[in-house]
Amino acid sequence: MKHAIIMEGIAKGFQHKKVIQPLDLTIERSGIFGLLGPSGCGKTTLIKMIVGLINPDAGRVTVLDYKVPNEALLMEIGYMAQSDALYTELTGAENLEFFAKLYRLSKKERSGRIRYAAEIVGLTNDLNTRVAYYSGGMKRRLSLAIALIQNPEILILDEPTVGIDPSLKRTIWQELERLRDEERKTIVITTHVMDEAERCDKLAMLREGAIIASGTPAALKEQYAVKSLDDVFLQIGGVR
Numbered sequence: 611m612k613h614a615i616i617m618e619g620i621a622k623g624f625q626h627k628k629v630i631q632p633l634d635l636t637i638e639r640s641g642i643f644g645l646l647g648p649s650g651c652g653k654t655t656l657i658k659m660i661v662g663l664i665n666p667d668a669g670r671v672t673v674l675d676y677k678v679p680n681e682a683l684l685m686e687i688g689y690m691a692q693s694d695a696l697y698t699e700l701t702g703a704e705n706l707e708f709f710a711k712l713y714r715l716s717k718k719e720r721s722g723r724i725r726y727a728a729e730i731v732g733l734t735n736d737l738n739t740r741v742a743y744y745s746g747g748m749k750r751r752l753s754l755a756i757a758l759i760q761n762p763e764i765l766i767l768d769e770p771t772v773g774i775d776p777s778l779k780r781t782i783w784q785e786l787e788r789l790r791d792e793e794r795k796t797i798v799i800t801t802h803v804m805d806e807a808e809r810c811d812k813l814a815m816l817r818e819g820a821i822i823a824s825g826t827p828a829a830l831k832e833q834y835a836v837k838s839l840d841d842v843f844l845q846i847g848g849v850r
């Protein structure tokens with residue numbers, strides 16, 4: 611299987627407003643794919659359709675050869691949403707334990723995966739604190755740890771590093787690259803941050819629900835004859 615994600619003829623509207631124009635998108639296995647575009651262009655809507663959280667009005671989504679939605683796929687997708695869905699009355703460790711159990715990991719697997727995920731997001735020393743006392747950034751990090759917990763084939767991360775300090779951001783990116791290189795994982799991220807976009811293998815740029823450019827960061831810069839992805843972004847976001 612060459613492609614992890616195939617979207618064909620996908621369209622979506624909310625209350626008569628077209629949010630995703632009919633579009634096709636394929637995402638290869640084992641790579642980091644970035645979705646870029648101005649606020650409100652439809653990035654989150656698009657990834658929610660990959661995860662199976664919302665149904666497209668038209669078209670078909672296939673993930674790892676399964677037609678979405680599919681229950682078996684839940685095990686294979688780690689999803690970090692933009693808003694945190696955490697149990698604030700529980701500690702960080704209890705949240706991780708809860709999700710690890712949901713994915714039916716054995717006791718031994720659970721403790722190993724919790725240790726790993728907490729380490730990656732720098733929460734090892736805060737695991738026994740109730741999430742109600744976490745800062746915004748700590749909650750984001752816990753959400754990322756939950757996305758990693760069952761060791762999924764595909765990670766879908768909606769602005770994963772917002773509110774995360776530069777040194778931890780570096781650790782997280784190193785781990786995403788390791789997951790791609792050593793474990794052949796597929797990672798899809800949305801971002802507004804251009805240095806992150808530079809690290810993606812491929813990008814799709816969205817505007818008003820349509821993909822208006824896609825390719826490697828280098829190819830996009832060449833296409834728009836500019837030196838930085840910021841300039842590509844500005845042209846796409848600004849020029850109509």
Ligand SMILES: Nc1ncnc2c1ncn2[C@@H]1O[C@H](COP(=O)(O)OP(=O)(O)OP(=O)(O)O)[C@@H](O)[C@H]1O
Nearest residue numbers: 624625629647648649650651652653654655656692
């Ligand atoms: N459930 C909904 N009901 C109505 N409108 C919605 C709904 N979800 C999204 N929208 C609208 O769809 C458009 C695209 O939203 P979406 O969240 O996909 O954008 P985005 O590119 O992820 O934005 P951002 O970068 O700000 O997160 C917006 O105009 C938004 O208001």
